[in-house]
Amino acid sequence: MAGAGAGGNDIQWCFSQVKGAVDDDVAEADIISTVEFNHSGELLATGDKGGRVVIFQQEQENKTQSHSRGEYNVYSTFQSHEPEFDYLKSLEIEEKINKIRWLPQKNAAQFLLSTNDKTIKLWKISERDKRPEGYNLKEEDGRYRDPTTVTTLRVPVFRPMDLMVEASPRRIFANAHTYHINSISINSDYETYLSADDLRINLWHLEITDRSFNIVDIKPANMEELTEVITAAEFHPNSCNTFVYSSSKGTIRLCDMRASALCDRHTKLFEEPEDPSNRSFFSEIISSISDVKFSHSGRYMMTRDYLSVKIWDLNMENRPVETYQVHEYLRSKLCSLYENDCIFDKFECCWNGSDSVVMTGSYNNFFRMFDRNTKRDITLEASRENNKPRTILKPRKVCASGKRKKDEISVDSLDFNKKILHTAWHPKENIIAVATTNNLYIFQDKVN
Amino acid sequence: MGEEQGLRQTQLLDTMFVRGLKRKCFDGEEDIEGTLAGFKAIPSYNLQRQSLLDMSLVKLQLCHMLVEPNLCRSVLIANTVRQIQEEMTQDGTWQMINTHSAGQTSLDRLISTDILCRSSKEQAEGKLVPVYSTFAKDCEGTQSQDNSEMISAVTSAQAPRNLQSNMWEMENPQENRGNFQKSLDQIFETLENKSPNSVEDLFSEVDNSYYDLDTVLTGMMSNTKMGHCDVLETFPSQTTTNSNSNCKSDLNELDHIVEILVES
Numbered sequence: 001m002a003g004a005g006a007g008g009n010d011i012q013w014c015f016s017q018v019k020g021a022v023d024d025d026v027a028e029a030d031i032i033s034t035v036e037f038n039h040s041g042e043l044l045a046t047g048d049k050g051g052r053v054v055i056f057q058q059e060q061e062n063k064t065q066s067h068s069r070g071e072y073n074v075y076s077t078f079q080s081h082e083p084e085f086d087y088l089k090s091l092e093i094e095e096k097i098n099k100i101r102w103l104p105q106k107n108a109a110q111f112l113l114s115t116n117d118k119t120i121k122l123w124k125i126s127e128r129d130k131r132p133e134g135y136n137l138k139e140e141d142g143r144y145r146d147p148t149t150v151t152t153l154r155v156p157v158f159r160p161m162d163l164m165v166e167a168s169p170r171r172i173f174a175n176a177h178t179y180h181i182n183s184i185s186i187n188s189d190y191e192t193y194l195s196a197d198d199l200r201i202n203l204w205h206l207e208i209t210d211r212s213f214n215i216v217d218i219k220p221a222n223m224e225e226l227t228e229v230i231t232a233a234e235f236h237p238n239s240c241n242t243f244v245y246s247s248s249k250g251t252i253r254l255c256d257m258r259a260s261a262l263c264d265r266h267t268k269l270f271e272e273p274e275d276p277s278n279r280s281f282f283s284e285i286i287s288s289i290s291d292v293k294f295s296h297s298g299r300y301m302m303t304r305d306y307l308s309v310k311i312w313d314l315n316m317e318n319r320p321v322e323t324y325q326v327h328e329y330l331r332s333k334l335c336s337l338y339e340n341d342c343i344f345d346k347f348e349c350c351w352n353g354s355d356s357v358v359m360t361g362s363y364n365n366f367f368r369m370f371d372r373n374t375k376r377d378i379t380l381e382a383s384r385e386n387n388k389p390r391t392i393l394k395p396r397k398v399c400a401s402g403k404r405k406k407d408e409i410s411v412d413s414l415d416f417n418k419k420i421l422h423t424a425w426h427p428k429e430n431i432i433a434v435a436t437t438n439n440l441y442i443f444q445d446k447v448n
Numbered sequence: 449m450g451e452e453q454g455l456r457q458t459q460l461l462d463t464m465f466v467r468g469l470k471r472k473c474f475d476g477e478e479d480i481e482g483t484l485a486g487f488k489a490i491p492s493y494n495l496q497r498q499s500l501l502d503m504s505l506v507k508l509q510l511c512h513m514l515v516e517p518n519l520c521r522s523v524l525i526a527n528t529v530r531q532i533q534e535e536m537t538q539d540g541t542w543q544m545i546n547t548h549s550a551g552q553t554s555l556d557r558l559i560s561t562d563i564l565c566r567s568s569k570e571q572a573e574g575k576l577v578p579v580y581s582t583f584a585k586d587c588e589g590t591q592s593q594d595n596s597e598m599i600s601a602v603t604s605a606q607a608p609r610n611l612q613s614n615m616w617e618m619e620n621p622q623e624n625r626g627n628f629q630k631s632l633d634q635i636f637e638t639l640e641n642k643s644p645n646s647v648e649d650l651f652s653e654v655d656n657s658y659y660d661l662d663t664v665l666t667g668m669m670s671n672t673k674m675g676h677c678d679v680l681e682t683f684p685s686q687t688t689t690n691s692n693s694n695c696k697s698d699l700n701e702l703d704h705i706v707e708i709l710v711e712s
Contacts, residue, residue: 086516089516091516092516093516117516179519180516180518180519198519198520199519226523227523227526227527228523229519229520229523231520248520248523248524281497281500281528281531281532282528284524284527284528284531285524285528288520288524335500338500338503339503341507341521344518344520344521344524
């Protein structure tokens with residue numbers, strides 16, 4: 001798997017595909033807001049600001065072309081959410097898809113949950129490759145035949161047709177969130193899931209849409225006392241009673257649903273004491289956790305704050321076991337980043353299938369990978385400049401100060417509008433999906 | 449703060465806000481300038497801190513957009529403002545006058561954009577449910593005007609419950625009217641310090657509150673922010689929003705309208 005290839009060499013990442021418009025003029029609706037592989041890795045879903053979901057499917061591996069894995073091609077596109085208007089508050093409800101989570105496949109159809117700020121929807125994606133032909137009362141185009149012209153009877157038969165992929169909303173989970181939903185997470189029991197907004201977390205049953213249970217509520221009685229919000233939440237991959245949620249103050253709380261109905265008292269509190277030498281007015285903002293992800297094993301969890309990625313052992317609450325600096329050179333630029341609001345960007349992070357490498361995005365269309373075993377890290381760029389298939393990506397380097405070496409980029413020339421917030425790693429293979437503002441890049445490791 | 453000036457200050461702020469600098473005990477501004485030898489015409493730490501405060505206040509004001517503002521961002525900015533204010537209070541550099549004027553404008557904005565109604569249940573209990581008013585309270589300083597205390601609002605959390613509890617209370621129109629009256633009283637109390645020039649001005653700032661009750665009572669929905677006067681104008685003939693009439697007579701008229709609607 002990634003990180004330790006044959007002979008201990010590091011993996012080499014190659015360009016595979018890029019999806020999306022080529023021109024620099026980005027239509028607002030095309031901005032990618034979430035990326036997620038399904039459990040087998042065969043399907044890759046993206047959500048955008050326009051409320052659409054696009055699903056790509058990996059084509060079956062071609063036996064003759066053994067040097068590359070199957071390509072991802074569009075499988076289904078549908079409008080998941082529409083813009084709404086909240087009449088009571090005179091505010092728009094954005095149709096932007098905040099998160100997509102796949103359900104494990106149980107039958108021929110695929111199911112996923114998609115959510116915007118207020119409403120979660122369960123979508124069924126099914127294939128149709130046959131259609132009935134030979135009706136007695138209908139023509140092939142659907143017009144009804146004159147019954148008097150029917151002289152013989154026949155039995156309609158199924159004939160193959162071009163593959164049609166249909167997406168239909170099976171459940172709509174609405175009206176349970178006052179604040180903006182930031183996370184959804186499917187429980188390991190595959191029957192329930194949680195949805196988290198800024199102040200509350202609700203537990204749903206996938207079959208029941210008119211009821212949800214509130215399991216966390218951090219709204220203060222007096223809203224003027226509000227100083228902390230929920231930023232992300234996730235169920236444990238194996239324990240169906242355990243979930244975590246992160247906060248804007250850099251804490252993670254682990255809760256056990258068996259302890260009480262309302263999990264306001266955490267079972268564990270993960271927090272790293274602040275480094276006094278790094279204290280500034282921006283300390284709290286950069287400590288705010290933008291993403292939390294359990295490892296596949298369930299033993300660790302990873303958090304992303306503005307400047308770093310931290311790996312926590314669930315058995316140790318007082319500090320993370322590993323910390324990786326994503327772009328420490330930005331620490332001296334925090335005031336500028338506060339002014340242009342970049343300091344509030346919410347970067348996500350992800351694990352590879354074997355939990356040995358973690359990945360997260362940065363600015364200038366850079367993304368970073370950290371190998372937990374070798375302690376080596378790499379910075380790569382998602383750019384159309386390298387878009388010949390199987391072109392090996394060249395590692396990038398940012399020069400913090402002083403003399404800039406050749407091929408290095410100085411901090412001041414970084415493009416802060418080009419941010420990679422969403423990345424995803426195939427659950428089994430070394431295939432990654434990296435979303436720039438409106439393009440989706442797929443990279444693979446070099447297969448010899 | 450001009451753009452160029454702001455940018456320059458920001459760039460300098462970047463150099464200032466490095467590790468440890470904030471927590472030093474400053475004997476005077478000379479110390480700071482001494483340690484930053486080589487820089488020319490550096491604004492003092494206090495000025496830079498003030499600049500950060502101003503920037504934060506501007507950011508909070510810009511939060512009121514068509515789409516509901518990002519709560520996380522607002523909370524983080526508000527916390528930053530609080531931090532700065534705490535430090536400035538300790539330093540003794542907290543300037544009432546500056547922030548009072550800043551607070552005043554923000555207070556206006558808060559009143560005009562926040563929902564100023566309460567659920568019927570809370571009205572009955574006479575409880576105040578303050579809105580998340582960011583730094584309104586802080587900016588008042590020691591001059592705690594009644595405004596900030598009296599700003600009663602339901603957070604958006606209450607809104608769905610409002611609808612339900614109001615509908616549920618439709619069965620007792622008498623009670624409903626009483627509640628309606630109470631909420632109007634509250635709103636008037638809140639705004640009495642503002643001494644509105646006309647009734648229209650008064651009502652235009654509380655349109656959202658009437659929204660709630662109006663939509664319930666009349667089943668009326670609109671996708672524009674209607675001032676209360678607009679709402680009244682859609683009622684058949686009964687109402688004449690005479691801007692010279694005082695609040696109380698308008699109140700009685702509204703009462704009358706509600707009675708008609710509820711019983712119809």
